[in-house]
Amino acid sequence: MKETLYTVGQLATIFNRTRQTMHNWISDGRFPNMIEAGEGGGRVFLVPASDVERVKEEEATKLIQELNRLGFQAVSA
Numbered sequence: 001m002k003e004t005l006y007t008v009g010q011l012a013t014i015f016n017r018t019r020q021t022m023h024n025w026i027s028d029g030r031f032p033n034m035i036e037a038g039e040g041g042g043r044v045f046l047v048p049a050s051d052v053e054r055v056k057e058e059e060a061t062k063l064i065q066e067l068n069r070l071g072f073q074a075v076s077a
Contacts, residue, residue: 005035005046014052015059030055 006014011022023045026034031051037044 004049006049006052007047008045011047011052015055025055 008019008022008026011017011025012019015022025031026045026047031047033048033051035046035048037046
């Protein structure tokens, strides 16, 4: 089974961040299984869904920690 791959533009939409932020995250190694294709200005970065899910979990954890720090409490749905 093939894993879904996401472009920088798709990542920006998923994380509600800019394309530049996604490039920064790639440079910082947040997507270790990223695939780079092409050369020079024609480079394309493709990030596997498994990396995306892991970073989504990290971002959710950071958000929960920040909300807790600010005194917000979770309520049952």
